[in-house]
Amino acid sequence: MTDAVLSPIAEPTPIALGEWLPWAVFGGLLALLALYFVGSEQGATSLIKGMYVHEFVHDGRHLLGFPCH
Amino acid sequence: MVGKLLLRGMIAGVVAGVLTFGFAKVAGEPQVDQAIAFEAQMEHAHAHDHGDAAADEPELVSRETQAGAGLFTGVVTYSAAFGGLFALVFAFVYGRSSKLQARPLAALLALGAFVALAVVPSLKYPANPPSVGNPDTIGFRTAMFFIMIAISLVTMVLSLKVRKALVAQWGQWNASIAAGLLFMVIIGVVQALLPTINEVPAAFPAVLLWKFRVAALGMQAILWTTLGLLFGYLADHKLREQHSLAVAH
Numbered sequence: 001m002t003d004a005v006l007s008p009i010a011e012p013t014p015i016a017l018g019e020w021l022p023w024a025v026f027g028g029l030l031a032l033l034a035l036y037f038v039g040s041e042q043g044a045t046s047l048i049k050g051m052y053v054h055e056f057v058h059d060g061r062h063l064l065g066f067p068c069h
Numbered sequence: 070m071v072g073k074l075l076l077r078g079m080i081a082g083v084v085a086g087v088l089t090f091g092f093a094k095v096a097g098e099p100q101v102d103q104a105i106a107f108e109a110q111m112e113h114a115h116a117h118d119h120g121d122a123a124a125d126e127p128e129l130v131s132r133e134t135q136a137g138a139g140l141f142t143g144v145v146t147y148s149a150a151f152g153g154l155f156a157l158v159f160a161f162v163y164g165r166s167s168k169l170q171a172r173p174l175a176a177l178l179a180l181g182a183f184v185a186l187a188v189v190p191s192l193k194y195p196a197n198p199p200s201v202g203n204p205d206t207i208g209f210r211t212a213m214f215f216i217m218i219a220i221s222l223v224t225m226v227l228s229l230k231v232r233k234a235l236v237a238q239w240g241q242w243n244a245s246i247a248a249g250l251l252f253m254v255i256i257g258v259v260q261a262l263l264p265t266i267n268e269v270p271a272a273f274p275a276v277l278l279w280k281f282r283v284a285a286l287g288m289q290a291i292l293w294t295t296l297g298l299l300f301g302y303l304a305d306h307k308l309r310e311q312h313s314l315a316v317a318h
Contacts, residue, residue, distance in 0.1 A: 012170065012174075031153045058139060061143060063196065067214055
């Protein structure tokens with residue numbers, strides 16, 4: 001049993017592109033949107049009025065390396 | 070299977086984000102506070118020179134929130150997002166571009182991401198503490214930062230493809246050296262050509278700037294190490310489960 005768990009899978013088989021693509025579009029868009037709000041909203045560009053988002057994630061933005069202000 | 074891997078990538082991202090937040094709190098926040106103190110000092114001196122009252126802007130978000138809930142939200146969201154993207158890249162590459170097992174593949178992908186997304190861009194456009202940077206150039210600086218990241222990623226993928234093409238003829242070792250050399254030469258030329266941005270005030274303490282940038286790079290190292298190792302572990306389990314199901318049937 002232990003051997004069966006630890007032994008490598010004989011040959012990694014690729015995941016079909018047809019299964020991958022919808023997830024990639026969905027997950028990719030979600031991730032980019034999240035990164036946009038952490039990194040650039042109310043900095044270089046602004047979708048929501050004011051500076052609240054910018055000020056709230058201010059320290060994270062600086063420490064994660066985004067140009068902040 | 071992709072959805073399950075995506076979920077695991079985001080879970081690994083959240084865990085990596087919590088650890089990165091802990092490090093940022095201890096190693097990064099003191100520098101942010103000192104930089105803000107420096108900024109206030111400069112503004113105060115400036116206001117004196119011109120004889121007008123120091124304009125104290127009302128705080129929209131308190132420093133405590135910025136350094137606590139704000140930092141936590143920012144770092145964990147960033148990590149979870151990269152965890153998701155990482156899982157998607159892994160799901161594409163696994164068994165297709167690479168025949169490596171899940172754990173070594175995840176570890177190497179994370180190392181590649183750390184170099185391409187964190188180390189290379191920060192060599193040209195490093196993280197800056199508050200009070201460094203002219204607000205008028207934010208658009209230009211943001212564009213340059215993302216262009217640098219894009220070039221770095223494309224160069225990384227290109228170098229790995231070249232390595233793969235050379236392996237049959239040159240063997241693993243020499244093909245890897247050649248690909249590494251190609252990556253460094255392209256990045257070197259690109260970084261020499263891209264415009265230099267230096268908006269550090271003349272009086273800004275050099276040691277503070279150094280400490281801030283080391284903390285920023287340390288955060289990226291913790292994030293990608295955790296993400297690579299933890300996702301590798303979780304993905305390996307899931308793929309094995311799937312594999313033994315397929316074999317049993």
